[in-house]
Amino acid sequence: MNVRNPNSSGRSSSAIIWIVLAGLAIIAGGFLIATLTPSLLPAQASAQAVEVDELFRFLLTIGGAIFLLVQGVLAFSVVRFRARAGDTSDGPPIHGNTTLEFVWTAIPAVIVLVITIYSYQVWTTTRAPQPNETVAGVVGARFAWTFTYDVAPEDFPADVDIAQLPENVQATLAENGSIQLVSNQFHTYVGQDVRLEMVTEDVIHSFWVPSMRIKQDLLPGRVTEVRFTPIEPGVYRVVCAELCGSGHGDMAGQIVNGNLVGGWVIVHPDEETYRREFLEPETLSVLFPPEDPVELGRQILASGRYPCNTCHTLDDLGWVGTIGPSLNGIGARTQRLDASGHPDMETYLHESIRNPGAYLVPGFGNLMPQFNPEPTQPNYMPEADLEAVVAYLLSQTE
Numbered sequence: 001m002n003v004r005n006p007n008s009s010g011r012s013s014s015a016i017i018w019i020v021l022a023g024l025a026i027i028a029g030g031f032l033i034a035t036l037t038p039s040l041l042p043a044q045a046s047a048q049a050v051e052v053d054e055l056f057r058f059l060l061t062i063g064g065a066i067f068l069l070v071q072g073v074l075a076f077s078v079v080r081f082r083a084r085a086g087d088t089s090d091g092p093p094i095h096g097n098t099t100l101e102f103v104w105t106a107i108p109a110v111i112v113l114v115i116t117i118y119s120y121q122v123w124t125t126t127r128a129p130q131p132n133e134t135v136a137g138v139v140g141a142r143f144a145w146t147f148t149y150d151v152a153p154e155d156f157p158a159d160v161d162i163a164q165l166p167e168n169v170q171a172t173l174a175e176n177g178s179i180q181l182v183s184n185q186f187h188t189y190v191g192q193d194v195r196l197e198m199v200t201e202d203v204i205h206s207f208w209v210p211s212m213r214i215k216q217d218l219l220p221g222r223v224t225e226v227r228f229t230p231i232e233p234g235v236y237r238v239v240c241a242e243l244c245g246s247g248h249g250d251m252a253g254q255i256v257n258g259n260l261v262g263g264w265v266i267v268h269p270d271e272e273t274y275r276r277e278f279l280e281p282e283t284l285s286v287l288f289p290p291e292d293p294v295e296l297g298r299q300i301l302a303s304g305r306y307p308c309n310t311c312h313t314l315d316d317l318g319w320v321g322t323i324g325p326s327l328n329g330i331g332a333r334t335q336r337l338d339a340s341g342h343p344d345m346e347t348y349l350h351e352s353i354r355n356p357g358a359y360l361v362p363g364f365g366n367l368m369p370q371f372n373p374e375p376t377q378p379n380y381m382p383e384a385d386l387e388a389v390v391a392y393l394l395s396q397t398e
C-alpha cells in the first residue's frame with residue numbers, strides 16, 4: 001500500500017537540502033577532527049613521521065566523518081522517531097532494501113580499498129632501503145636498550161689506542177677497521193638514513209620512538225628492522241612498547257639527575273656537529289685528545305688509565321694517596337735536582353716514572369711500579385703518554 005501525501009514533493013526537496021547540509025557539516029567535522037587531533041602528537045622528527053601523520057590525518061577525516069554520521073543519525077532518530085504519548089502501534093514491517101544494502105556495502109568497500117592502497121604505500125616507502133643508510137645494531141634486554149654502531153676510521157685520530165679507553169667507554173675495533181661503540185644512546189644527524197637491526201636477548205620488546213613515529217617489535221630468534229631519517233635535531237626518547245617485566249618502564253628514555261638513562265636517539269643538526277659531539281664529552285676528549293700536552297696529560301691522569309691516584313696526593317685531580325710523595329707543586333720542586341742528579345725537572349719527572357727506584361724522595365720506600373715504554377712489557381706507558389703526563393706535572397707549581 002502506498003498512500004501519496006499531496007505535499008510530498010515540497011517535503012522531499014527540503015529534506016534533500018537538509019541531507020546535503022548535514023552531509024557537508026559531517027565532512028567539515030571530519031576535517032576538523034583530523035586537523036585538531038594531531039596537535040596532541042609529539043613533534044615530527046623524521047621523514048617517516050610526516051608520511052605516517054598524513055595517513056593518520058586521512059584516516060581521522062574518514063573516521064571522524066563516519067563517527068559524526070552515525071552519532072548524528074542516532075541523535076536525529078532518537079528525537080524524530082521517539083514514542084509519542086499514547087502511541088502503542090508497531091513500526092512499518094520493513095523487509096530488506098536491496099539498493100540500500102548495495103550502497104552501504106559498496107561505500108565502505110571503496111573506502112577500505114583506498115585506505116589499503118594508501119597504507120600499503122606508506123608502509124613500503126617508510127621501510128624502503130636507502131642507498132646511503134647507516135646501520136646500527138640494537139639489543140633489547142630486560143631492562144635496557146643497547147646500541148652498537150661503527151664510527152669510520154677516518155673520524156678517529158691515528159694515534160688513538162682504543163685499548164687505552166677508560167672502562168666506561170665500550171669500544172672495540174671492528175673487522176672493517178672502524179671503531180665500534182656500544183652505548184644506550186644512538187647518535188646520528190639530520191638527513192642521515194638509518195637502519196636499525198634489532199635483536200632481543202630474552203623476551204619480546206618493542207622499539208618505539210614516538211617522535212619518529214617508528215615502532216617495531218624485537219622477537220626472540222629473529223632480527224627485525226626499522227628505518228628512519230631524522231629531519232629535526234633533538235634528543236628523542238626510546239620507549240619499550242611491549243610489557244616485558246617489572247623493569248619495563250626503565251627501558252624508556254628518562255632524565256635522572258641530568259643523565260640520560262634508558263634508550264635515547266640523539267639527532268645532531270648536521271654531519272659536522274655529529275662528528276664533533278657524537279660521544280659523551282669525556283669519551284670525546286679521550287678519542288680526540290687535546291693538542292695541548294698539559295691538558296692531554298691532565299686528561300690521561302684523570303682517566304684513571306694509570307693508578308697514580310692510589311699512592312699520590314694531587315689536589316687538582318682530587319687524589320689523596322699518601323704512600324708516595326705528594327704531587328702538589330711538583331713542577332716547582334727543583335731542590336730535588338741536586339739530590340737526584342738530573343739536569344732539569346722534565347728529565348727528573350721522566351726518570352721518576354720510567355725508573356722510580358733510581359732516586360727515592362727521603363722518607364719514601366721503593367714501592368712505585370716502573371712504567372715501561374714497550375707494549376710487551378708490564379705497566380706499559382707509551383712515550384707520548386709519558387711526555388704529556390710530565391708536561392702536566394711541570395705545570396703543577398703551587
Ligand code: CUA
Binds near residue numbers: 140141142206245
Ligand atoms: Cu622491554 Cu617492555
